[in-house]
Amino acid sequence: MIDPKEHIPHREPFLFVDGVTEFDEKRIVAYRTFKDDEFFFKGHFPEYPIVPGVLLIESMAQCGGVGIGAAGILKDMFFFLATIEKAKFRRQVRPNEKVRFEIENLRVSTRMVRQRGKAFVGDDLAAEAEWLCLVADSPPE
Numbered sequence: 001m002i003d004p005k006e007h008i009p010h011r012e013p014f015l016f017v018d019g020v021t022e023f024d025e026k027r028i029v030a031y032r033t034f035k036d037d038e039f040f041f042k043g044h045f046p047e048y049p050i051v052p053g054v055l056l057i058e059s060m061a062q063c064g065g066v067g068i069g070a071a072g073i074l075k076d077m078f079f080f081l082a083t084i085e086k087a088k089f090r091r092q093v094r095p096n097e098k099v100r101f102e103i104e105n106l107r108v109s110t111r112m113v114r115q116r117g118k119a120f121v122g123d124d125l126a127a128e129a130e131w132l133c134l135v136a137d138s139p140p141e
Helices: 053-070
Strands: 019-023 027-034 078-089 097-108 112-121 124-136
Touching (some): 053 124
Antiparallel strands (some): 027 097
């Protein structure tokens, strides 16, 4: 099992990758279960909690970063979201649902990463988007 903390700098409460099940230079499959005690559920529709759409996109980007690191494509790098495109939300994600993220690497270089991803609950498509991350070998000062 891949430990996400070995490949991206994110930590709780802002680490949204539980594990990665597949990774290579083209594709990454990862998952996250959003538990009912997550910090954002207290204020995001508290009477009907759902995972915020922006956190689903952040989760996809984090999964993409973990997969790129695990595959050895880019190691010990920092990824910063620069653009989000074609984002669509198809199904709400509720507390304690396991989300499977399927990420495709569209273009990877030492300066940028372009990926496309989908988030599924079971076989139901919950969200999809494309994004571009800028790459740096260390955080900006």
